[in-house]
Amino acid sequence: MENSTKSGLKVLLVDDEDRFRNALSRQLSVRGFRVFEAECGEKAIEMTIAERPDVVILDQEMPGMNGTEAFDELKKIDPFIEIIMLTGHATVEIALYIMKKGAFDYIMKPLNIDELLYKIEDAYTRRLLNVKKTNTGSGRGLV
Amino acid sequence: MAGLFIGFLIPHALLSAYFHLQFHSTLKKSGKLSLSAIAESQKNTIDLFLQERVVNLFNLFHSREFTLEPDSQNMENYLGNLRQTNDAFVDVGFLNDRGVQTGYAGPFPALLGKDYSNEVWFKTLMGQSEDYLISDIYLGFRNKPHFTIAIRQSIDGRRYVMRSTLDPDKFYMFLRSISHGKDVDSTLVNRKGYFQVVDPGKGNLLALSDVTPESDSGAGVMEIDRNGEPILTAYTWLKETPWALLVSQPLSVAHADMYRARQVLIASLVVIILSIGAIIYYTTRKLMVRAQATAEKGLTLQHQLIHASKLAAIGELSTGIAHEINNPLAIIIATTGVIKDLLNPDFHLDASPEAIGKELAIIDSAAFRAKRITHQLLDLGRKSQPAMVQSDVHAILDDVLGGLKEREFQKKNIEIIRNYDPDVPAILIDPDAMRQVFLNLLNNAGDAIEGPGTITVTSGLADGFVRVTVKDSGEGIEPEYMKRIFDPFFTTKDVGKGTGLGLSVSRNIVELMGGRIDALSVKGAGSSFTVSLPARVSGDN
Structure with a gap:
């Protein structure tokens, strides 16, 4: 994978386990990501509207709105x-x-931080490609 | 006695057979699911890889250097640009609107001036609405397996093509790198089942794969036999080009985790069946001596049913344990990562003993959370031989209700009403174990009450059983949860507050003493749990 410009890449972490989310958020922050946190699906929706993250790390099992329901809502917003x-x-x-x-x-x-980094960067690249593709119709712009 | 043993062995043999079958179907299902998930994950990454390569080619049209009549230096620069983004690019060619390659850079300079207008890929690209095309692997003019990405761009009414060849070996290296250490074998095949990208040790490019998924089938999993070894293969079709990704794993690897889990399961089953057998042998002998009343046979049968359900619970344990232990484990691993970062001089973070101490405290508490779960689990298995002593149930209840518990309830504004029947005799039970049962029931009752409320503890004697009921004025249990409240790891409490083992451990304890626990609940009006214990006294045979 080529090195995408990840500085300023906005990541939203959604997990109800405070200590896990915190530790992950700190590891991502020191690596140059702008990290936002949410402890439940409802909060994730608020954060997505307010902060427009590029990539969301979404826990499946949470009290209240679960990951699947949150997924649908987040995709509706962006x-x-x-x-x-x-x-x-x-x-x-x-x-x-x-x-x-x-x-x-x-x-x-439990996750391996390096594997997560790869996935976040690939996910971000896909987002950039899809946004550009839509903005320039069928022709491709510069990425 | 022989009859009772047959009555014990046959149901258990049937039950074991049932679990064996059940295990195999779970095994198959979970192996297929995780392989499909890996396939789906790899597919997205491969599609992304191809999309990026297409964009790289489009970008050449948009570069400052772009010209409709490129010389060899222009073409070398294009190739340099491409190879900077990915080393799978082998060459680059620019075709005019008649399909003649007017610019070329790469290892086959003879291709300059070549006419591609009759090549299948060229005709397809010109005839379709999509402005790019990823070809299948083919030998082409150079007689070496390769595949082509070609894009079409209209400039002033004329259609030009930029094409590049990609090296299948490099693509294979990429495919391998995205497995992230997972023990799987990934290949790509085209619609007809010919290998497009494959591990050189597993097959040859353009050879026919032994698996050909149907092209309109989306995704799926199949089991095949390869040289006598059963292989599980998940397939899914790429979005960017009509190739199917096949992700394979020998069945023995796909099911390894489950087989390990089964070994543990079988070992526990053997231990449990043996101890149940011992208990039944022991109690039956007592029963035989006492009286051969038919009612007693009924009781034994009831026991067997109860124990059978316990076996079922053990099956559920293996998945429950993994899940419950994984959460604290995830915290431990993530916090360890934070400490590594603190110690990494590149990040310039505060690596003082105080800062690291704070992280260690988090690891410590998560490790203790995991320990609490394993301990409770051990309790679940350990209580096979209750230490039976003639004991006063009321004294045990008062013991649990007094002290800390009483103060805790007072603080929460919960009133305790004791409704003891003085005629309840002292009976043969394990007092320590019963203390644990009553404590679990009272804890649950307390947790069910929000704000002020009452807990009523009632005792009584009926039909040879001593009954103790713990009733709360709390919010009650959702009807759909009622069936599951005794299941291990089922909990409606917040993470970290309940492990979901209290009621299942309690039921285990009470059943081992020949008793039972019944639950009644009305949503909004509270719940009541009744423990029934046989009213046996010492000297009773």
Whole structure:
């Protein structure tokens, strides 16, 4: 993968487990991402409207609105938003279902930060391509 | 006695057979699901790779250097640009509107001036509405497997083409890199099932694959036999070009995790069946001596049913454990990552002992959370031999209700009403275990009440059973949850507050003493849990 300009890339982390989310957010921040956090689906919607993140890391199992419901809402707000699902072993079925609906990828907990970085960068590249493609009709602009 | 043993063995043999079948179907399903998920994930990355390469070519038309009559230096620069973005690009060619290659840079200079107007890919690109095309792998003029990405651009009414060849070996290296260490084998085949990208050790380019997914089937999983070894293959069609991605794994690898889980399961089943057998042997002997009343046989059968359900619970444990332990584990791994960052001089962060100490405290508490879960789990299995002592149920209840619990309830404005029946005799039970049961029930009752409320503890004697009911004025349980409240790891409490083991451990304990727990709940009006224990006294045979 070529090195995309990730500085300023906005990532929204959605997970109800505060300590996990916090630790992940700090690891991403020191690597140059602008990180926003939400502890539930409802908050994720608010943050997406307010901050327009490029990539969302979305936990599947949360109290209240779950990952699948949140996915639909976030895509309504920004059809180009790229979503990476966070899953446990038991929820791969749901991850598969959401990927077929357009999520970019999934990653299993406990996760490897390097693998997550690759996925975020690829997801961001796909977002850029899709935005450009739409803006320039069938012809491709510069990426 | 022989009859009772047959009555014990047959249901258990049937049950084991049932679980065996059940296990195999779960095994198959979960192996297929995770392989499909990997395939879907790789597909998105491959599509992205191809999309990026197409954009790289389009960008040449938009570059400052672009000219309709490129010389060899222009073409070398184009190729340099392309190879900077990805080294899979082998060459680049510029075709005029008649399909003649008027510019070329790459290892086959003889291709300059070549007429492509009769090549299939050229005709297809000119005839379709989409302005780019990714060809299948072919030998072409150079007689070496390669594939072409070609794009079409209209300039002043004329249509020009920029094409580039990609090296399938480099594409294969990319395919391998995206497996991220997963033990799978990924290949790409075209509509007819010919390899487009393949591990050189597994097959030859352009050879026919032994798996050909139907082109209109979207995605799926199949099991095939390769040289006597069963292989699981998930397939999914790419968006960018009509190739199917095949992700394969030997069945033995796909199911390895589950087989390990099954070994644990079988070992626990053996232990449990043996201990149940021992208990039944022990109780039956007592029963035989006491009386051969038919009612007793009924009781034994009831026990067997109860134990059968316990076996089912063990099956659910393996997935539950993984999930419950994974959450604290995710915190531990992520926080370890934070500490590594703190210590990394590149990041210029605060690596003082205080800063690291703070992170260690988080790891510590997450590790303890995991430990609490394993301990409770051990309790679930350990209580096979209750230490039966003649005990006063009321004394045990008062013991649990007194002290800390009482103060906690007072603080929450919860009133305790004791409704004890003085005629309840002291009975043969394991007092420590019963303390745990009553504590679990009272904790749940307390948690169910928001704001002020009452918990009523009632005792009574009926039909040879001592009954203790813990009733709360809380919010009650959703009817759809009622079936699951005794399941291990089922909880409606917040993360970290309940492990979902309290009721299942309690039921286990009570059943081992020959009793049972019943639950009643009305949404909005509270719940009541009744423990029934056989009213046996010591010396009773």
